[in-house]
Amino acid sequence: MIGEQCTAAFDAIARPLGGFSCQHAPAFIHLRNPLELSNWTLPVLELMMVAGAVLALAHSIRRWRRDGDPTNLALWFATVVYLFVIEIPLYFPNLFGVQDQLGVVFAHNVFTVDFLFDRLPLYIIALYPAVVTLAFEIVRSLGVFRDRGVVVGAICVGFVHHCFYEIFDQLGPQLRWWAWNTENPINHPMFASVPMTSVFIFATLGPIVVTLLVMWLVGRRAPTGAGLAWRTALAGVLVPVGLALLSIPTSLFGGDKPNTTAQVVIFVVELAVVAAIAVPVLARQWVRTRHDFTPSWFVRVFGPLYLVVLGILWISSLGAYFSANNGITADGTPTGSLVYTVVCFVVAVLAVASNAGATSSLLVRRLERLALSFT
Numbered sequence: 001m002i003g004e005q006c007t008a009a010f011d012a013i014a015r016p017l018g019g020f021s022c023q024h025a026p027a028f029i030h031l032r033n034p035l036e037l038s039n040w041t042l043p044v045l046e047l048m049m050v051a052g053a054v055l056a057l058a059h060s061i062r063r064w065r066r067d068g069d070p071t072n073l074a075l076w077f078a079t080v081v082y083l084f085v086i087e088i089p090l091y092f093p094n095l096f097g098v099q100d101q102l103g104v105v106f107a108h109n110v111f112t113v114d115f116l117f118d119r120l121p122l123y124i125i126a127l128y129p130a131v132v133t134l135a136f137e138i139v140r141s142l143g144v145f146r147d148r149g150v151v152v153g154a155i156c157v158g159f160v161h162h163c164f165y166e167i168f169d170q171l172g173p174q175l176r177w178w179a180w181n182t183e184n185p186i187n188h189p190m191f192a193s194v195p196m197t198s199v200f201i202f203a204t205l206g207p208i209v210v211t212l213l214v215m216w217l218v219g220r221r222a223p224t225g226a227g228l229a230w231r232t233a234l235a236g237v238l239v240p241v242g243l244a245l246l247s248i249p250t251s252l253f254g255g256d257k258p259n260t261t262a263q264v265v266i267f268v269v270e271l272a273v274v275a276a277i278a279v280p281v282l283a284r285q286w287v288r289t290r291h292d293f294t295p296s297w298f299v300r301v302f303g304p305l306y307l308v309v310l311g312i313l314w315i316s317s318l319g320a321y322f323s324a325n326n327g328i329t330a331d332g333t334p335t336g337s338l339v340y341t342v343v344c345f346v347v348a349v350l351a352v353a354s355n356a357g358a359t360s361s362l363l364v365r366r367l368e369r370l371a372l373s374f375t
Contacts, residue, residue: 025118052130081236091119135161158208159278170336193334209242303352
């Protein structure tokens, strides 16, 4: 097992990240001194994401106990199930018999806590429930599911999640949080340093599918006990199936000789459709509910924390970003899209501000004027 999991291709991608090798990685868990990681941004990111996941879990349990609604709790655990089902084969394609189809897609850097031969950092496990819960709570608190239905609500979750996620996704490669295998055709087309599959399928489509499944299997029934457990697990397991089905348009132009131009067009159109549905709905819902809704304490705590931490990390990287040559910094790392990140950051700030609950503030009055332009 140890020899089989550490392929030369994976080792070649992992070594430049922090000088570590999968040849010496423990099978289950590896603990490190956070002060001895390859750069200071890694433990900061890790702490923030783990805090977000813990807060999301506390919020989910509170909603179940106080309101009798297990949806948040099911969503939290379903995203973790989804993580393991979809990412583990990406870490060990040769062990799952998909080496020829997937190859080595990416490698994470090592953090304070890593699992599975240093393939899976703890912060990645935390990322899924933390950020999906953040997007879900913003949409739920605006009454989108209640007034617009499950499908439109899930699309709004995907859009909001996309904006939060891309702030993180466009920065990671530059700061060596992970490295994409640019030699692998599956990672093309790319948007700056990020594969379009990550920009749309993982940042947007994944949250849409997991939200739909949880709402259909759990949200409409409010099960308890064993019923809640198996429905939650089933929702997480079925997410890759949903992703495969909804990714057919781009996969038709894949294969050994992919038509990346056609794939780019499809990805852009799909993302534009999601935005065209979500933006007017979110704006109108905010106008309708701004004087009478219950803000989510989780959004009000973790939303600003997420934006402030990633804002600081982005600012710390700007010197290397602007001095980069052809998208490659002096340290040899690829840069993301700053312009797109700024757009996503603005939308994310507006989304968090929608939960401010201060209808007389200058910020909210300006948000109101902006929202009215979509109604």
